[in-house]
Amino acid sequence: MSAYIAKRLLAAIPVIFGLTIIVFLIMAMIPGDPATAILGSYATPENVEKLNRDLGLDKPLVQQYFIWLGNMLQGDFGRSYTLNRPVIDEVLERFSATLILAGTSLVLCSVLGLIAGVISAVRQYSWVDKAITFVVLIGISVPSFWLGLLLILVFAVNLKWFPASGMYAIYGGGDLPDLLKHLFLPALTLAVVATGVIARLTRTAMLEVLRQDFIRTARAKGVTESTVIYKHAFKAALVTVIPVIGIQAGFVLGGAVYIETVFQWPGIGSMLVKAISTRDLLLVQGGVLVVASAYVLFNLAADVVQTILDPRLR
C-alpha cells in the first residue's frame, strides 16, 4: 500500500510542475501586465517600464520562470506585489480558510447525499423517493452563486439569523460558535450541487447492489432487513460512491471560487480571482500550486479509501 501511495505521489510531481509552467505561460500571454494594472490610467510607457524594472519583470520570461522555480525549491515563494506580503503567508492563510469551508461542505454533502440516496433506493418509487429526487434535481440545477445570494437575502438581510459575509465577526467573536455561524450559509450553498450528485449516485448504486445474489442470500438466511441494507448493501455501494466523493472534493474546491466571492470568505478561490485580474503572477503561481497539490491529494485519498473498502482491488 505504501509503495502504491509513494508511486502515486511521485507521479503527481511532474503533473504539478507542468501545471505551473502552463499557468506561467498563460499569465504571460494574456494581455495587460502588472505595471499597467497598478498604474491604471497613469500607465505611460515610461512609468510602466520603470515599475516593471522595480518589480523585476523586465527579465526574459524563461529566466523569470527559473528564478521563481529556484526560489520556490528553497521555500521562497516570493512577495505578492498587490498585497505587499510574502506569497506563502497569504496562500497558507487563505488555503486554510478554504479547507474549513470545503471540508465542512464535503462532510455536509457526503452525509446528506448518502442518507438521501439510501432512503430513495430503499423506498424506490414511493412518495419519499419522488420528493427526494425532485429536491435533488432542483439542487443540481440551481446556480450556486444565485442560491448564495438568495440565502443571504433570506437568512441574513430579512431574518438576521446568520451574518451575510465574512469568516469571523468584526468585533468580539473569533471563537468556534462564531465561525460556525459564518460557515453555515456558504458551506450549505457549496454543498448543494455535490449533495445532489452523491444522492443520485448512491441511489443507483444501492439499487444495483440490492438486486444482487448475495443480498438475496442474506435475506434468505433470515438476516434482518436493516442489517441487509446498512451492513451488506450500503458497504458494497460505498465502493462505487467513494471515488465520486473524491471527484466532488475537486468540484467543491473549484466551486469555492464563486461561493467565496459571494460570501466574502477569505479563501484561496477569491484570492486567485483577484490575483488574476491584477496580474499578480507570483500569487497566482503560489495559489495554483497549492490547489493543484490538494486536488491530487484528494483523489489519491479517495483511491486509497476505495482500495481499503474493496478487497478486489488489493
Next chain:
Amino acid sequence: MKRLLAAAVTVASLAFASPSLAQTPPNVLVVGQIAEPKSLDPSAVTAQNDFRILLNMYDGLVRYKDGTLEVEPALAESWTISDDGLTYTFKLREGVSFHDGSPFNAEAVKFTFERMLNEDHPYHDTGPFPLAFYFSSIDTVTAIDDTTVEFKLKEPYAPFLSNLAYATGLIVSPKGVMDNGADFGRNPSGTGAFKFAEWEANSKVVVTRNEDYWDGAAPLQAVIYRPITDTNTRIAEMLSGGIDVMPEVPPDSLQQFRSDANYTVYEQVGPHVWFLILNAKEGPFANKAVRQAANYAINKTALVDNILQGTAAVANGPTPPAFNWAYNESLEPYPYDPEKAKALLEEAGYDGEPVTFYVTEGGSGMLDPIAMGTAIQADLEAVGMDVNIETYEWNTFLGKVNPGLEGKADMAEMAWMTNDPDTLPFLALRSEAFPDKGGFNSGYYSNPEVDELLNKARQATDQGERAELYKKMQEIVQEDAPWVFVANWKQNAVTKASVENFKLQPSFFLMLQDVAKPQ
C-alpha cells in the same frame, strides 16, 4: 448514522443560538471597502479604496479645504512661493508627533519625498512608488531648520501644492520606515487623526482615535474597514447592519436606500470626466465636423438619466465643474440634436465608412461602460454612422488605448479622476503628449493654441491667472471636439441614519475626522 445526525443537529443549534447579529457598536464606524488594501504606505499605493483609509491616518503639508479642491494649511502652517515659481518654502507646525512617538519635522518631510524620488536613497527599495511622478518636478528638498523645509523645482509647476494635498504627498514616519523596511505598509505610522491598530488580512483594518491629534481628537473611537469585494454582498451587509458606511453604491440600489428612513444617501460631484477619445489623425474623425456631429448625435442626458440613473451629470467640456475656480461656467454642453449631426456629417462628406469603437468591461471610474457603449452605438447609428464595438477587459483595454488608436480604432471610452485642472488636459490634449512622447493623447489631438495655454498655465503661480488660461482652453477644446464629452460622475455613499457629520468631498477622499456615531 444516528450519532452523525445528532452532531449535525448540535452544530445547527449552535449556529442558531444567538440571533442578535450584526449590530455595530456605538462610536465605532464600520466602513465597507471594495477591496483589501494593498498597503497602508501612502507613498506606495494608487487606489481610491486605499486612500479612504490613509487620509484618516496621515496628514500632508497641505490639505483640501472642506468641500473644495483648494488647498489650506495642514502640517505646514504657512508657505511662500518665489516669484519665479521655483522655490516653495514651508513653515511646519510645531509639537506634532508621529503615532510611533517620533517627532514630525523638516527631516521627515525630506525623508518622505527623497525616499520616493531618489533611486539612491537607502529606503527607496521599500517601494515601488508608482505615483512618484506626481512629484517628478522636485529637484531638491532641504531641511533649513527643524520647522522649515524648502522645495526647489526643476521648472515652474503650478499643480505642485495641489499634488502635496493628494494621498501620495502624505508624510510618513522615517522611524517607522527604518524600523519596518518593506513591511512599513503593514506597520504604518503617520500623524493623522486615527492611528493604526490592527490589520487582519482579508477581514479588517482597524484604526483607533489619536487622542493627541493636532487638529483636535476625533469623535469616533475607532474605524473598522472591511473589504467586501462583491457588490451584492456589500449591499446585503449594509441592509443586515454589518457595516455603517458604504461608498460606491450601484445606481440600482440607491433608490432602495433613499426610500428607507434607516439610511442616508450622500452624493457629491467630483473631478471626474467620462469621455470618448476620437481618433483625430485618420478616419472620419480626422474631420472636425464629424467630431462635432458625434457630440450632437449622442444623447448624454438619456445616458446619465437612464443608464447611470442620475449618478452622473452631463459633462460640458474637458474640465469637470468640481474644479470650480478653473471651470468655465459659460460653456453649455453640446445639445442632443440628431438633425444637426446629420447635417454636419453631410457637410463633411461622410460616406458611411464604418468606425471601430473600443469599449471596456469595467475599470476605475468607467461607470457602466458596456451599457453606455451600446447606447452610444445606437445613437450614432441613428444619424447614419456604422459603429463596430470591440470589447476588452480593462487591463487589455488600457494596453490597446494608451499606446494610441492609430491603425486600430476610431473611438474609445475613457475616464479620468484627477486632483488638479492641469493634469488631464496636460497629459491628454497637448501635441507634446502623443503616446510616443509618453503622454495619453491617444486620439492625436493637436492645437498649438491649446498647447501654449496649457504650458503657460503650468508656469503661472497666480491662481486667477491660471483660471483664465484654463477657461480659454476649455472653450477651444469644446469647439474642436477631440472627445465626446459625456458625463461627470457623482460619487455616492450610504450610511446608517445614526451616522452624524458625514460628508463626501470633491477630492473623492473619505474624511472621517469629524464623523460621529453616538449609537
